[in-house]
Amino acid sequence: MKRVAVLIQPLLALVAAFVLTTLALLSTGVSPLEAYRLIIFGAFSTPVRLSDMIMLAAPLLLCAVGLSITFTGGLYNLGVEGQMIIGAIAAMVPLRLWPDWPPLLLWLMAALSGAVGGALWALLIGVLRRYAGVSEIFAGLGMNFLAGGLALYMVLGPWRRQTSASLSGTDLLPRELWLPTIDRLRLAPAAPVIAVLALAIVWWALTQTRWGLEVRAVGLNPAASERLGIATARRMAETLAACGALAGIAGMLQVVAVHHALIPNISSGIGLLGLLVALLSRADPRWLLPIVVAFAAFTVGSIQLPLTLGIDSAIAGVLQGALVLFALATRARQ
Amino acid sequence: MNVRLARWSLLVLTLLSLVLAACGSQPTTGSTPVPTAVSTEPTTPSAGEEFIFGMVLVGPINDGGWNQAHYEAAQYVVEKVPGVKFIYIDKVNPADRPNVKVEQAIEELIGQGARLIITNSAEFADGTNVAAAAHPEVAFIHASGDKVLTGEAPPNVRNLMGRMEYGKMIAGCAAALTTEAGRLAYLGPLIDPETRRLVNSSYLGARYCWETYRGRPAEELAFKVTWIGFWFNIPGVTLDPTKVANDFINEGYDVILSGIDTTEALVEANKAAQAGKRVFAIPYDFKGACAQGEAVCLGVPYFNWGPDYKRLVELARAGKWEPAWEWTGPNWSNLNDPDTSMIGFVKGPALSAENAAKLDEFIAKLADGSLNLFTGPLYYQDGSVFVPEGQVADDKTIWYTSQLLAGIEGQSAP
Numbered sequence: 001m002k003r004v005a006v007l008i009q010p011l012l013a014l015v016a017a018f019v020l021t022t023l024a025l026l027s028t029g030v031s032p033l034e035a036y037r038l039i040i041f042g043a044f045s046t047p048v049r050l051s052d053m054i055m056l057a058a059p060l061l062l063c064a065v066g067l068s069i070t071f072t073g074g075l076y077n078l079g080v081e082g083q084m085i086i087g088a089i090a091a092m093v094p095l096r097l098w099p100d101w102p103p104l105l106l107w108l109m110a111a112l113s114g115a116v117g118g119a120l121w122a123l124l125i126g127v128l129r130r131y132a133g134v135s136e137i138f139a140g141l142g143m144n145f146l147a148g149g150l151a152l153y154m155v156l157g158p159w160r161r162q163t164s165a166s167l168s169g170t171d172l173l174p175r176e177l178w179l180p181t182i183d184r185l186r187l188a189p190a191a192p193v194i195a196v197l198a199l200a201i202v203w204w205a206l207t208q209t210r211w212g213l214e215v216r217a218v219g220l221n222p223a224a225s226e227r228l229g230i231a232t233a234r235r236m237a238e239t240l241a242a243c244g245a246l247a248g249i250a251g252m253l254q255v256v257a258v259h260h261a262l263i264p265n266i267s268s269g270i271g272l273l274g275l276l277v278a279l280l281s282r283a284d285p286r287w288l289l290p291i292v293v294a295f296a297a298f299t300v301g302s303i304q305l306p307l308t309l310g311i312d313s314a315i316a317g318v319l320q321g322a323l324v325l326f327a328l329a330t331r332a333r334q
Numbered sequence: 335m336n337v338r339l340a341r342w343s344l345l346v347l348t349l350l351s352l353v354l355a356a357c358g359s360q361p362t363t364g365s366t367p368v369p370t371a372v373s374t375e376p377t378t379p380s381a382g383e384e385f386i387f388g389m390v391l392v393g394p395i396n397d398g399g400w401n402q403a404h405y406e407a408a409q410y411v412v413e414k415v416p417g418v419k420f421i422y423i424d425k426v427n428p429a430d431r432p433n434v435k436v437e438q439a440i441e442e443l444i445g446q447g448a449r450l451i452i453t454n455s456a457e458f459a460d461g462t463n464v465a466a467a468a469h470p471e472v473a474f475i476h477a478s479g480d481k482v483l484t485g486e487a488p489p490n491v492r493n494l495m496g497r498m499e500y501g502k503m504i505a506g507c508a509a510a511l512t513t514e515a516g517r518l519a520y521l522g523p524l525i526d527p528e529t530r531r532l533v534n535s536s537y538l539g540a541r542y543c544w545e546t547y548r549g550r551p552a553e554e555l556a557f558k559v560t561w562i563g564f565w566f567n568i569p570g571v572t573l574d575p576t577k578v579a580n581d582f583i584n585e586g587y588d589v590i591l592s593g594i595d596t597t598e599a600l601v602e603a604n605k606a607a608q609a610g611k612r613v614f615a616i617p618y619d620f621k622g623a624c625a626q627g628e629a630v631c632l633g634v635p636y637f638n639w640g641p642d643y644k645r646l647v648e649l650a651r652a653g654k655w656e657p658a659w660e661w662t663g664p665n666w667s668n669l670n671d672p673d674t675s676m677i678g679f680v681k682g683p684a685l686s687a688e689n690a691a692k693l694d695e696f697i698a699k700l701a702d703g704s705l706n707l708f709t710g711p712l713y714y715q716d717g718s719v720f721v722p723e724g725q726v727a728d729d730k731t732i733w734y735t736s737q738l739l740a741g742i743e744g745q746s747a748p
Binding site: 076167186258269 | 433446564
């Protein structure tokens with residue numbers, strides 16, 4: 001009986017989400033089948049679109065993996081977007097300070113700096129939660145604004161272009177500092193490798209180690225875990241830091257592999273999309289990769305919608321959002 | 335358990351509100367239908383029959399400004415040149431389409447068969463070059479850019495820009511003729527050489543007409559620039575142009591010149607005028623821009639990209655594409671000729687007949703070359719020399735203007 005429910009619930013959510021999206025599509029008067037063909041398969045239609053999808057999926061997977069840690073530990077880290085931004089800013093620091101150093105060293109430093117920046121930013125949420133009693137949801141949201149403001153300040157202030165002050169971003173990084181990229185495809189193969197590696201490590205840590213067991217226990221019942229001798233507060237802080245570090249690396253990838261500059265909207269909503277992925281997957285590592293690929297594909301595939309069907313590409317967001325809402329709704333009945 | 339439930343609903347509510355907020359902030363393009371019924375098979379247009387050209391626009395096609403001027407120019411080409419088809423992607427900017435880079439948009443257009451791509455924002459320079467290098471068989475126009483001039487563009491890229499300096503001088507003159515307070519304000523976008531030279535041109539036109547026709551000393555003319563940070567309002571990122579325009583009005587500036595893609599200056603001036611204030615505005619970019627506030631509109635300097643785009647589409651179709659950096663001027667014999675003049679100025683209903691006559695006189699002097707406002711001595715804000723005494727600035731000097739001129743209040747260079 002339980003087994004059947006496990007299968008039926010996601011199916012129900014899937015059907016409901018598609019019904020809702022179809023209604024939205026019908027209201028614009030386009031053929032839903034054609035729209036779905038583009039949304040779902042569009043990203044796989046050419047090598048360039050496929051690599052665009054991969055380059056979006058890489059930071060998304062990093063964020064989703066990070067969030068699956070905090071979810072397991074019972075925390076809702078809505079600050080992931082800000083952690084990504086701080087990671088991007090921190091990653092820029094070595095790149096701008098010592099552009100002449102060997103690229104490989106600089107990438108490592110950028111990754112480290114991004115990870116540390118993201119982790120520290122996330123720990124601030126932990127501090128606010130522990131010592132000021134602020135819910136991590138609101139602390140995270142507030143700090144997203146702060147991080148966004150800081151990125152704006154860096155773009156318009158200390159790191160502005162030489163002769164201009166534009167919100168479009170800093171000067172492009174020197175070509176040698178771009179993560180090695182297949183030009184024709186805009187694909188930096190290192191990015192997906194890093195993301196999948198992170199998934200593997202976190203999966204192992206959460207399921208195979210004592211630390212993972214303790215995190216899961218804290219997530220299930222913090223009070224009971226405390227009584228059983230688990231350092232609850234410490235574990236929570238560790239999950240936040242780990243998530244922040246992964247988001248920071250995602251931010252670093254946005255800088256060295258995607259935009260090749262710091263732009264105000266460097267996180268591009270990827271953190272929040274990662275939140276949807278983590279919610280939909282119930283933080284189950286097995287589901288992270290497929291859902292990330294699907295969501296990235298929806299986003300890339302939908303770019304064609306305004307061109308071919310004359311509808312706004314935001315419809316992909318409707319589908320993603322509906323999937324999560326209905327998944328949450330069917331789950332809430334449990 | 336209750337705590338969990340509460341936190342769970344809190345999370346769902348927060349997410350929901352985030353999603354709704356994101357939806358709400360999307361500027362809508364209205365229901366302008368896509369002008370094409372493109373079939374979805376990718377690549378390779380059926381040989382020679384139809385020439386498809388595509389455009390990547392930074393803002394919405396109905397912004398009443400920069401982007402609409404480009405969009406309508408494309409429609410002009412479709413009308414005038416048989417056998418061409420136009421496709422476009424608009425709102426390509428990190429706020430409206432966070433995960434779409436200009437290269438991606440170009441890729442989609444080429445995928446639909448476009449063989450000439452126009453990109454319309456200075457911000458698209460790098461992306462245009464990257465895409466052009468990847469598609470040497472496709473022709474590219476980067477409007478308003480200068481990478482061909484600097485030698486950084488691949489050989490299939492051309493740059494095109496209009497000499498809006500003249501349009502802005504005329505606008506500045508109209509403002510100076512009309513102001514009673516002697517206080518002019520400029521609603522600036524972001525700071526770069528282009529926007530600096532346009533502010534300077536407005537100021538030069540205003541100062542000349544203030545001294546010549548009003549008979550007042552330059553020191554009595556206040557000219558202030560406030561930069562919002564981008565070409566149009568991005569909530570939470572740029573300054574809000576609506577608020578900036580209102581600040582101008584409250585500080586006693588009675589003519590607002592717009593340098594941004596959209597029409598907030600005109601709209602706010604119109605509101606203030608309806609509330610009894612004496613305020614005027616001069617919008618920018620698009621011939622029809624005055625429509626959003628006829629009563630306060632002194633006129634609009636606008637781009638007419640159509641003739642140049644027509645010429646270049648024909649050039650690309652004939653396979654005679656060559657790199658070039660073009661800076662097209664107005665047709666001085668008929669500023670508002672839709673078939674020949676890249677830069678035009680339409681006088682607005684709010685410009686008095688007397689001032690309109692003076693403005694025509696000013697335009698005639700620019701046209702016959704008897705007046706060149708880029709004649710030295712001209713000084714930058716920091717007192718350094720922009721154009722030495724007795725000399726006239728050449729194109730490169732004007733194009734790469736590095737500061738605002740002395741006499742202008744506002745941030746000059748970062």
